[in-house]
Amino acid sequence: MTTTRAVPEATGALLPGVARIAVLRANALGDFLFATPALAALRAAYPAAEVTLLGAPWHTRFLRDRPGPVDRVVVVPPAPGIRAADPGEAWSAADVERFRAAGRAERFDLGLQLHGGGAHSTPLLASLRPRLTAGLRAPDAPALDRWIRYTLHQPEVSRYLEAVALVGAAPVTLRPSVTVGDADRLEALTVAGAPGRPRVALHPGAADPRRQWPPERFAAVGDAAAARGAEVFVTGSAAERGIVGAVTAGMRAPARPLVDRLSVGGLAALYVGCAVVVANDTGPLHLAAAVGAATVGLFWVGNAVNSGPFEQHRHRALLSWTMSCPRCGAGRTAELYPLRDNGPGCDHGAAAAGRRGVDLARDAPREDRIAAGGAPALHLLRRRGVLEQEAGGAERDGWT
Structure with a gap:
């Protein structure tokens, strides 16, 4: 055989x-x-x-x-x-x-x-x-x-x-991973405090605006998580301050914004203590997975081929197939599919993406939607077995 x-x-x-x-x-x-x-x-x-x-x-x-x-x-x-x-770096x-x-x-x-x-x-x-x-x-x-x-x-x-x-190195693992150290945990504890209830982290930013789910959708997920008793964090870099603010302002429930407050190691430690991290396809999503947190990742078209998760036990990938600019209708995938006739594209960039973003509500199967207007995001996560006992009392509070 x-x-x-x-x-x-x-x-x-x-x-x-x-x-x-x-x-x-x-x-x-x-x-x-x-x-x-x-x-x-x-x-x-x-x-x-x-x-x-x-x-x-x-x-x-x-x-x-x-x-x-x-x-x-x-x-x-x-x-x-x-x-x-x-910034400030110069090489002669x-x-x-x-x-x-x-x-x-x-x-x-x-x-x-x-x-x-x-x-x-x-x-x-x-x-x-x-x-x-x-x-x-x-x-x-x-x-x-x-x-x-x-x-x-x-x-x-x-x-x-x-x-x-090519140099004789055979795989020993398929899973990206990093170690979280004592200094990382102390940093996260100093900034975020000790968890008293299950935590959910949202990361709404991404370097490419085409990979950004609209902030109002993240806000709906945050409200759904808060309604189930979660402490909600919204994380972002200094460049993502605006979108983090849009998410927290759009939530009815209180949320804790953490903008440029943690190093990469501190952010990793925060994510270790989260029941789930919901994020666009960007570094913090993959950091959360690498330290063992459960994740829901929001991917734009072919990006899921390259950076989607290998397994569904703790990680869910939701995809959008929005291929054109929502403002003018021009194709915006020339660099992803260079051999196709995608047209000349456009330069509407972040403004266009901000209006539409990743349209998961339209494109995902019904049972996999995290839609606007209070859709049952946590119900989806619970059904799919993504939420585990990452914090004490999670099972008692109905998170598993």
């Missing part, structure tokens, strides 16, 4: 004598989390090697003293196709050359290209001169010693597992 594997096998040979591994992955929170199973595979395949993440400044803050497969972080210079500079040409020289002095044995298709990232990695390079390659990118084709629509976790399999 033949069997098939549901995860990538190790497709390349282990490289002997590996002491230092560099992994280029310098983007945002969710992007890093999707790569954690691949990093765990590298750690298992090369247990004696030092794993260095070539990342962004936030990685240094988040991963410092945090147990996991990354031993240290080296911040890469901001550059087109790599990462944007942080001499700084960039010092970074490259220091990288060459490291004498990395393996360099893994996990940062997009490689048009910009592969030259950066190659400038450090690792003994062997491997990873993802788009048609417009330079070659690596070992590579697989970068394709637009592929589950992100599988994408990076396939990439590290």
Whole structure:
């Protein structure tokens, strides 16, 4: 009898004598989390090697003293196709050359290209001169010693597992995960206090406005949760202050806004104590899942292929298929489906998305709706087995 594997096998040979591994992955929170199973595979395949993440400044803050497969972080210079500079961050040409020289002095044995298709990232990695390079390659990118084709629509976790399999690293887990430490828990306790009843967190922001469910829908979910006895938090970054305010203002019940009050680690600790986190497809949604919280994720069209959950026991994915601008009707998916005739698009951006957002009420099956006007969001979560006993008394209060 033949069997098939549901995860990538190790497709390349282990490289002997590996002491230092560099992994280029310098983007945002969710992007890093999707790569954690691949990093765990590298750690298992090369247990004696030092794993260095070539990342962004936030990685240094988040991963410092945090147990996991990354031993240290080296911040890469901001550059087109790599990462944007942080506020106040400036690199001179001499700084960039010092970074490259220091990288060459490291004498990395393996360099893994996990940062997009490689048009910009592969030259950066190659400038450090690792003994062997491997990873993802788009048609417009330079070659690596070992590579697989970068394709637009592929589950992100599988994408990076396939990439590290090129150097003999077999999967040890499919689940993104991060460790929550004592400092994280203390930060969350200081800001949010100790839970006295089940908590529900809403995260209504997203970098791409097409992925934002309208704030009035989040407000309806918050009211439904509060009616069942939940303490409701609405989380967001400084840039999301407006949408967080719109959600809390639209709720009849009181809610606690937390805007730019917690570090990434503190936010993770807050989510650990939540019965459920309801969020758009953005970093905090994936952070909640990575620390074991139950989630309901709101996804726009093909994004669910790449970043949707693998399992439904604790995670529910709801999709919208709204493909056109609600203001002018123009197609807005050219970058998602570049080979289709999607028309010229439009530039209505956030204003258009804010009027319509992710239309789950129209597109989801009836039993999976979290609709406007007080629809039974918590009934959906309870029916689907998403709410577990994450807080004392949850079962007694009718949350399971």
